[in-house]
Amino acid sequence: MPETVLTTVPAGWAVLAGIVLCALAFFAAALDSALSARAEGAGRGGWLAPAWSTVRLLRQRRRTVVTADTLLLRVGAAGMLVGSFLMVAVIPLGRWTLADLDVGVVWFNTVDVMVWALVWLAGWGANSVHGLVGGYRFLAHGLAYELPLMFALVAPAIAAGSLRVGDAAGAQDRLWFVVWMPAAFVIFLIGVTGFSVWGPFAAAVGADVAGGVLAELSGVDRLVLQAGRYAFLAAGAAFSVPLFLGGGAGPFLPEWAWVVVKTVVVLAVLVWLRRKLPVFRPDRFLEFGWVVLLPAAVAQDLVVSLVVVWKG
Amino acid sequence: MVAAIVFWGLAVVAVAAGVAVFVVDSMARATYALAVSFIAVGALIILLQQSYLGVITILMMVMEMAVMAVYMVMFMGMNPALMPMDMTHGKKTAIGASAGVFVLLASGALLIPWPERRGVPAEDLTNALGMEIMGEKMLVMAVVGPVMVATIVAGVVLAAGRTRYDRLGDDLRRRPADDPQPGGVGR
Numbered sequence: 001m002p003e004t005v006l007t008t009v010p011a012g013w014a015v016l017a018g019i020v021l022c023a024l025a026f027f028a029a030a031l032d033s034a035l036s037a038r039a040e041g042a043g044r045g046g047w048l049a050p051a052w053s054t055v056r057l058l059r060q061r062r063r064t065v066v067t068a069d070t071l072l073l074r075v076g077a078a079g080m081l082v083g084s085f086l087m088v089a090v091i092p093l094g095r096w097t098l099a100d101l102d103v104g105v106v107w108f109n110t111v112d113v114m115v116w117a118l119v120w121l122a123g124w125g126a127n128s129v130h131g132l133v134g135g136y137r138f139l140a141h142g143l144a145y146e147l148p149l150m151f152a153l154v155a156p157a158i159a160a161g162s163l164r165v166g167d168a169a170g171a172q173d174r175l176w177f178v179v180w181m182p183a184a185f186v187i188f189l190i191g192v193t194g195f196s197v198w199g200p201f202a203a204a205v206g207a208d209v210a211g212g213v214l215a216e217l218s219g220v221d222r223l224v225l226q227a228g229r230y231a232f233l234a235a236g237a238a239f240s241v242p243l244f245l246g247g248g249a250g251p252f253l254p255e256w257a258w259v260v261v262k263t264v265v266v267l268a269v270l271v272w273l274r275r276k277l278p279v280f281r282p283d284r285f286l287e288f289g290w291v292v293l294l295p296a297a298v299a300q301d302l303v304v305s306l307v308v309v310w311k312g
Numbered sequence: 313m314v315a316a317i318v319f320w321g322l323a324v325v326a327v328a329a330g331v332a333v334f335v336v337d338s339m340a341r342a343t344y345a346l347a348v349s350f351i352a353v354g355a356l357i358i359l360l361q362q363s364y365l366g367v368i369t370i371l372m373m374v375m376e377m378a379v380m381a382v383y384m385v386m387f388m389g390m391n392p393a394l395m396p397m398d399m400t401h402g403k404k405t406a407i408g409a410s411a412g413v414f415v416l417l418a419s420g421a422l423l424i425p426w427p428e429r430r431g432v433p434a435e436d437l438t439n440a441l442g443m444e445i446m447g448e449k450m451l452v453m454a455v456v457g458p459v460m461v462a463t464i465v466a467g468v469v470l471a472a473g474r475t476r477y478d479r480l481g482d483d484l485r486r487r488p489a490d491d492p493q494p495g496g497v498g499r
Contacts, residue, residue, distance in 0.1 A: 072340060103363045110371040116378035117347065124340050124381075139382055146375075163364070287495030 024234035073125025080228025094255030104165035126216035134212020138204035140282035144289030149191030151297035155184035169247025192236030199274035326352035
C-alpha cells in the first residue's frame with residue numbers, strides 16, 4: 001500500500017483553511033439562494049443575497065426571551081461554526097494538512113456527534129416551545145442517521161487499513177473508493193446533510209414550527225448558527241474527497257486544486273438536491289435509517305472486509 | 313513544559329465542570345457540565361498519546377449526554393427538568409462518602425512507591441494497550457459481543473407491551489403491520 005506523504009503545515013495556515021471553508025460555505029449559501037431566485041421566477045439574481053442577509057443580521061439587535069438560558073443558547077449557536085473549523089483541521093488539501101491525526105476519521109465522527117449537543121442546546125436555551133421541538137426533531141433524525149454514518153465511515157478505513165485521513169486518500173491510487181463502496185458513499189452524504197441540518201433533514205428548522213431551533217435566534221446568534229450549517233455542509237463535502245473521491249488525484253491540475261474542485265462539485269450537488277427531496281419526517285425516517293440504511297452500511301462493510309481479506 | 317500547562321489546565325476544567333454539575337440549578341446545564349468534564353478527561357487521555365481512546369471518549373460522552381437530555385426531559389413529567397432545581401440530595405452522606413474516597417485515592421496516589429519505567433513505550437500505544445487488556449481473550453470477546461446483543465434484543469422483546477401477534481395478526485400475515493407509530497418503510 002503506497003504511503004501518502006503529507007506535510008503538516010504550521011498552525012498559522014489555519015487562518016487560510018478557515019477562509020477557504022468560509023468561502024465554500026458562502027458559495028453554498030449563494031448557490032442556494034440563486035436556485036431559490038430562479039425557482040421563484042426572479043431570474044438570475046440571488047447570488048449576493050447571503051451577503052445582504054449577513055450585513056442585515058450583523059446590524060440586527062438581539063431579541064431575548066424571558067428566562068432564556070443565554071449561555072447554552074450562545075454555546076449552541078456559535079458551536080456550529082467552531083465545530084466545522086475543527087472538522088476541516090484533519091482534511092488534507094492535496095499534500096498539506098493542518099493536523100495529520102492518526103485517528104482522523106474518528107475525529108470527524110466526534111465533531112459531527114457534537115452537533116447533537118449544539119442543535120439541542122440552541123433549541124433548549126431559547127426557552128421556547130418551537131425551539132425545543134426543533135431540538136428534539138434533530139435528535140430524532142440523529143438517532144436515525146448517526147449509526148449508518150458511523151458504519152459508512154468504517155468502510156474506507158478498513159480498505160485503507162488506517163484511520164488516518166491521508167492514508168485513506170493514498171489507498172485510492174488505482175480505484176476510487178466511491179466506485180466499489182457506493183452504498184457507503186451515499187450513506188455518508190446522507191449523514192453530512194443530517195449533521196448540517198440541511199435539505200431533507202431540515203425539519204429541526206422547519207417552517208411548520210416557526211423555524212424550530214432558529215425561532216428565537218436573532219442578530220449575530222442567528223448568523224453564526226446559519227453560517228455553521230453551511231460550513232458543516234462544506235466541511236462534510238470536503239471530507240468525502242479524501243475518503244471516497246481519491247483525494248487530490250486527477251490530471252493536469254495540482255493536487256490542492258483537485259481537492260477544491262471535487263469539494264465544490266459535491267457541495268453543489270448537496271445544495272441542488274435540497275429542492276429535489278422532501279423533508280424527511282423524523283419519526284418516519286427513523287425506521288428507514290434502521291431498517292434500510294444500517295443493514296446496507298453493514299453489508300457494505302462486509303463486502304469491503306471480504307475484498308481486503310481476499311487481496312491479502 | 314507546554315504539556316504540563318495543558319495537563320493542569322484540562323485537569324482544572326475537568327474538576328471545575330464536575331463541581332458545576334452539582335452547583336447549577338438546571339438539568340440541562342448539569343448535563344452539559346458533565347459533558348464538558350468528560351471532554352476535558354478525553355483531551356487528557358489524548359495527552360497520554362492514546363488518541364483513539366481519547367477521541368472515542370469524547371465522542372461517546374457527548375452522544376450519551378445528548379441522549380440523556382432527551383430522557384431527562386421526557387420522563388421528568390412534573391418538571392424539575394424545566395424549573396430551577398437542586399441537583400443534590402442526601403447531602404451529608406454524599407459529601408462524607410466522596411470526601412473519604414477522595415482522601416483515600418489521593419493519599420494512595422501520593423504515598424504509593426511508584427515504579428520506575430522499564431523499557432520504552434510501544435510503537436502503537438493503542439494497539440499495545442488493546443493487546444494487554446484483551447490478549448488471547450479476543451476470540452472470547454468476539455463471541456461474547458453477539459451474545460450480549462442478542463440478550464439486549466431478547467430483553468427488549470420480553471419487555472415490550474406489544475408482541476408480533478399484536479403487530480401482524482394471529483397468523484402473522486397482516487401487512488402492513490398494525491403499529492401505533494407508523495414507520496417509514498411501509499411494512
